[in-house]
Amino acid sequence: MCLSVSTTSIPGDLAEKLSAIADAGFGGVELHEPDLTAFDGPPSQIRNIASDLDLKICLLQPFHNLEGQVDAKRERAFDRLKRKLDLMSELGTELLLIGSAFEVDAATTEEQVIADLGEAAKIAKEMGLRLAYMGLPWSDLVHSDEQALRVVEAIDSPHLGLALNSFFSLADGSKPARLRDTPGERVFHVQLSDAPRIEMDIRRLKRHFGLLPGLGSLNLAGFVRVLSRAGYKGPWSIARVNEAAPQPGGRTLARDSYRSLVNLLDEVSRTEPGTDFGIPNLPERIYASGFEFVEFTADETSGAQLADMLSAMCFRMERKHVSKSVELWRQGAINILVNTEKEGFAHSAFLGHGPSVCDMGLRVKDADQTVQRATALGAPNFSQPVGTGELDIPAIRGVGGNVVHFIDEKSDLHRVWDIEFEPVAKTKATQPAGLRRIDHLAQTMRHDEMQSWLLYYISTFEMAKSPIVNVADPSGVVQSQAIESPEGEVRLNLNGAVGRRTLAASFLEDGFGAGVQHIAFQSDDIFETSAQLLKSNFPSLSIPENYYADLQATFGLDDDLIAQLRRGNILYDRAAGAEYFQIYSRPIFNGFFFEIVERRMGYTGYGAGNAPIRLAAQSKTQPVKEVQTQ
Known part of the structure; x- marks a missing residue:
């Protein structure tokens, strides 16, 4: 069993991609044909590079519009297939991924699709090669796993099997259980890709929201579990992910891909005794208390x-x-x-x-x-x-x-x-302010680093992630994602700076890279804490008067509570009857700051609605910087 990744998932030229993939720990690659055609050298050279790196070329992809053609178009389609199979022999790979046709003759029937792919399987057999057929959601005829499997079983050849992509199988809301009757020996190749829960055309969703395993909401563990139980023994591969997302660099992305795949397979292996995915023997995910x-x-x-x-x-x-x-x-x-x-x-x-x-x-x-x-x-x-x-x-x-x-x-x-x-000797008694423990840390990074940080935490520790929230900064947008341990003992906010003028971007520039931008301490009584902070001359962040007028109108708070909040520069939020109180310090070196919070009635959020108010108040404390243009 081989761990694989598509070359199109990794930026760089082909030699750089293969090196990064091998260094990350993968044993195989899906060779994406555009990477091959852009390579300045014969296919045998690619085969040698991969061999020197101990990489197996698990499959060549993609091949489109084979079935459902007529006359000259059909002749050209099969000529392309034979050329592709010859190329595979030079590359040293024995599997070709064929996507179901999206340009077919109007009169084409499923019987014709079966006839065409049956002929293709015979050609592959003569050359000792195999074909993996994938139903694409945007295909004219075969656009689901069930239809593709029906075609494969009708042909019944060991040289034609099924290719599955978890994104296409699950992103429409389908459950992995619908694949439980799929014979494992019929499945030749499996690609893994995650996605958020968004109602959208699946092709557009794949292009703009495809994610590494663990970063989205698909039940990939169930998907792998069902196929493993069915007897699938082929490669598990990271498919091409979001082509529109910022890329953190080839080696980083290769490491992220490997981490996400191994973490997923490790999760499944713990509930499926006897499975062997060829992954390192790992301790369980760690509970940070x-x-x-x-x-x-x-x-x-x-x-x-x-x-x-x-x-x-x-x-x-x-x-x-x-x-x-x-x-x-x-x-x-x-x-x-x-x-x-x-x-x-x-x-x-x-x-x-x-x-x-x-x-x-x-x-x-x-x-x-x-x-x-x-x-x-x-x-x-x-x-x-x-x-x-x-x-x-x-x-x-x-x-x-x-x-x-x-x-x-x-x-x-x-x-x-x-x-x-x-x-040390105590020179004076210090009255505590009622700060009990660290509530959360906020780490600021470039937007293109967020997936690396997130994968590091959720693959190493028992942590759950919340949906990404866009926070309005006076000069742009910051993407924020919270992760926390099961009981909330360790909470982290990952904040990705999108623009160049935001306070998060300024923090990165001043600090020369990602890091902790603020620490929040938890209080049992925010008003007692606030009173003690006033006595000790705590430099709290000044909150605009208009905020409190709006707060009173929004939540119907009484005058006395509003007066207390205003006096202590305390921000407030409420959700489902639970309440949250926040006090911020003024920023110190490089824009770092402290926060003090109180959670009541099981409040689990972070006062996201208050973030624009905090950012606007903080922006007034920051020196104005000129942004140089090229």
Whole structure:
């Protein structure tokens, strides 16, 4: 069984594509004919390149408009087929994908389709090759899996089988169970592609909304499970995905494709004993039970600025590292590290990105298994020299270069604060502001990086994704997608900057790349927290008066509540009887900011309706930048 990907899914020239596909871990490719015709060399050279990379060319595709032709058109169609089969022999592949015809003679019947494809199967047999027939939704005659299978079974040749694409099988709302009576030996090739739930013409949907497995809403696990039970033993291939989406680069997209495919097949194999998809032996997806810490890298100036902000939120600096310039600030179950070292990873991150979040720690059941799963799916391992008395904490590099450490209770990792840090003398008592834990982190990235970040999280951890939301920035649009662990202990917002003038884009420019743009802390009582923040001179983001007038009209809030909200610059949202309260800090270095939230009655969102208000208020605090045009 082979893991494969279509060359048309990966940008670059053919040699670059094949190299990226092999490096990502694939064992096979679907060779898309336009990649072949654009290649400056004989087909045998492509065969040699693939062989040197240990890649099998699983199939050549596509071939269209074979059946249903008459007279000269039919003669030309079969001449094209014979030429294509000769080409396959030169390439070293034995399978050709034939899409059902979308240009046929008006008088063509299913009987004629069967006759034409039967003749094609005989020609393939003479050459020792095979044909995989796919029903295309926009075909004139054969536009479904059921019709294509009926044709294949009528011909009954080992040289003609069925090709399936999960997008075409499921995007119209069909269930995988309808394929359960499909004989596995009749299926020669399976392509996997995901999609969102959108009512749209399927051809347009495929072109503009095709996604890697796991990024959409199709039941791909059920699709694979049904075909596996039916006895399918051929390649599992990533089909061509959204041709209109921003592409993150060939090697990144190849790694994303491999990660998405292996994650899907791993999910199925756990519920189907005895299946062998030829994938690495992975630990289960990891349950992250909370944020153990967030670490900032800074110099003396930005470190002091951050310390002032933490003090204004009533954090206490409780401990210092035994050998490094690292401070531990605490409140409730929140651990914030401020690292002003002059060497090591944190300092390198500072030189590359300026003051920023460089590391975060997640609480997991087994830190070593977490690293094993993440690295098997393509995440780079992370290590640095361990000093005397320090713990070697398992870690990986997350997407974007930041580090993620993993803390468990199986060893001494959970005692890191006692082992590596010493208490500091308290000079004054600090009244806490009621901040309990980290509610969520928001990571900002380029729009074309979002799928990489999303796949990294949902394939490594037990996390569910919410639909993408378009957030109106005063200067453009930001796409936001929330993901969270089953009980909400770890929540992340992925924000993709679309334009060049948005605040998210400005953050990327100032920070020289993707990273954490804000951290939200959870309070049990937003009004008690707000009162304490006012006493400590917390620099809250000023919210326009018009917002509160509109809020009162929208939700019918009483005057006293509106006055409390206004006094604390608190934003409010309500959905299905559940309530959400938000306070934002003014931005500090590079546009980073803090948020304080309270959730009541099980509110699960993030106040998306308030985002334009927050962005407009923040834009007034940002210096105006000139955008250079070419």
